[in-house]
Amino acid sequence: MKKKKAIGYILSSGILAASLGFGATASFAESTTTPNGPWVQDQQYLSFESLMSNEQLEAKLKQIEQSSKGKMKLEQFGTSNDGYPLYVAKLGDNNPAKKRVLVYTQIHGNEPLGTEAAVELIQKLSAGGKEADSILDKVNVWFVPRINPDGTANQYEGKPFPVRYSHQTWNPEEIGLPADTKAPWYYNAEGSERAQNNNGKVVYGIPGFDLNRDFNPNYDFNINDEIKKDPQKVANLLNNNNTNNGSQASFVFSPETRALTKIVKEFDPDVAIDLHHRGFNQLSEDDNRSVSIQLLALFTTKTYVDPFSGKVYKVDPNVETFSKKVNAVAYESLQRGNSSYGAIQKYPQVNYPGSGLGAIQLNGTATMLIEIKGQTQTLGQKQNGMLKETAKVPVMAVLNGLADGSIENADPAVYDAIPDYSLPVNPGGNK
Template sequence: MTRRNRTAYGAATPKLAGVGLAVAALLVASLPVATPAAAQPANAHCGTSTGDTGSSSWTSHAELGQELRRLQAQRSDVLDVTQIGTSNRGREIWAARTGTGPKVVLVTSEIHGNEKTGTDAVLSLLRDMTAGTPAAERLRSLVTLVAVPKMNPDAAELDRRGNDRTWAEVVAEFPQLAGARPAWNYYNQPRTGDDYATRPGFDVNRDYHPDLDYVPRAEDFPGSSSEAGWYIHPESRAVRDLYKSLRAEFGAVDTYVDLHHQGPCDLDESGENQVTMSLSGKFVDVENHQEYNKGYRLDYSKQLTLAAYDGLSVRGQSPFGSLTLYPQDIDLPGTGLGSFALNGSGTVLFEVRGQTQTWGAKQRGQLIQTVEKGLDAIIEAVGTGAVNQIDPTRYDDIPETQ
């Protein structure tokens, strides 16, 4: 089946279910992929604009800082919040860390500022994982969770996809780029209702490079979607540097999950149900990038993806809705997922339904829970080792998006 390209990338059960979820993952590991219950019929609201993006319903940069400071003050024995960078407009980029386990799970959210569900899901996850419950204590002993809840705060405050940065600012920081053509992912014309003409920006999720020590070169511009990025933005460099520091500390970053949104109106294979979330473990055609291959593990990424899928699917009739496989015919080494996959991490993409300009704050609670429950399932499976028992060939049985 031919799948359409997506805009964004190219959630009343107990939390942290512990042993129960691990057992469920093992039970489904050798079974055919199940089809989750549908969240909505295909004729639900699907307009191109809500009229009100609902941005005030989501967590702002200031509110995120307040909540992270509150959590750290209350749970300083198990939570560490650090500033890992500063955005182009001077806003803090924070990372929150909990757990002492030997396997690192790195999660990033809101690299696109109109894709806000992941930020609130990460905050909820941090509250749960730093709690004084036996389940949380057990998970903290199994994994080290590191989360960047809002990695592109300038875009988030503008409620748009791209950051807030001109090509002239890039050249001022990197004089060797004088005379080069602007990067292909530079927005300087109106886009999805946003005024990039007078306030330009870049898609930061195309700024990564598999060579984590890469220095920008004029001959590599303007580039293309099938080529690596350049680390010309402080936001991507902050996450790159965090990844490098974790790899130096632990030897490897076991798992990387990046949280995104896609269009609001995609349908599952039946053509009858709207997709609540799409998942993927594949982002590059590794044969095209062998010079950067430092332990690419596609099967492990598929197992991680299935852990999230199974963890949501076993809930049966639930508000979490239809889950599908994100398009696989992509080759994006300039994304964080593509770059870190080539560096040996297992990688998973979450693409929940709708961006703020198309869906606003509708279904906010359901979507946040979908993301958090999927993350719960991955963390549980990684920590217990249940992920290694999942049959990666079942990945291709996940229903496709129509």
């Protein structure tokens, strides 16, 4: 395994009080009112008009490329199962001496604000200026906005209904496996998603995968090759609950995850940033502030052995330490006064070698999860401007820290001291 200093991010949807200039000092103040409450009501109309459709995203990226005067290069690197193009926006000159940052977003279709924030970051860095130029002088950055366009464009009863999952049907015979072979554990066979405010569920009827469980630390893994060699071995692994679960790497069945894996292998990033959303939490029994983001530095806690090659994967201690430094930088970037934006917890510890950052971290890249509160079924487009800023501030802090080298001086103990996940709040009130 290579040993290198690197970072990965997952960002969700959080809150920031005011739009910040990238070079400005953040100043936060607790809001005194919460019009219509912090989340949508059960019968409230869910509005998504301010969120970019797949077509609008494509047009915006092309417009930024055209106006960037060569600073940003846009390339299609793959296609979703439904036929939507997957794009990577490349910034920098690919000087191998520079740090390399990969930012990818919206692997879950109902988590859109990471994409919205990433596009604004692309525009900022493409436009130039003192801060942008100082970053790109030392760091190459690739953005992959929206890995799950199918889930993003999902509809129910003729209306937009973004969902977590991709659109893809499990058909084992089609890929050379016995007809009774079980689907991967992260397959959503009925095509369902949590209903508004998480009250029950909606069956929209299109099967799909949780793409953030469909990765493998072996970047060269090809399920079709393994099926050709020994289809019964593959079937046995899928049919056994001890080997078909979240503690195991996946078989990379989806075109979206295969495409992203190729990008990761090509770019060999020092930094991988994945932007997500999560639910709602209260900071503590003594502090009723709503948690704005949750952070996590480690995505696998156990050694993983590839059942096909026998290769052993484990997180390098130096990578874990550097991951904590990156998390510390993000944490401190939002600590301004006693606002909700500094109300931060650790995300629950996971062991997911089949997640995007889990697989990447096992290849020597330090990782960081930023989970910012709210999803489309609980927020619609409420607080979009503030939520985007909450994502952008820590990302820019990390980019600046990499560019000027200050991230090396971050204290991993700051991350260790972040309060653990606790006190989830259900917006719908159901148990």
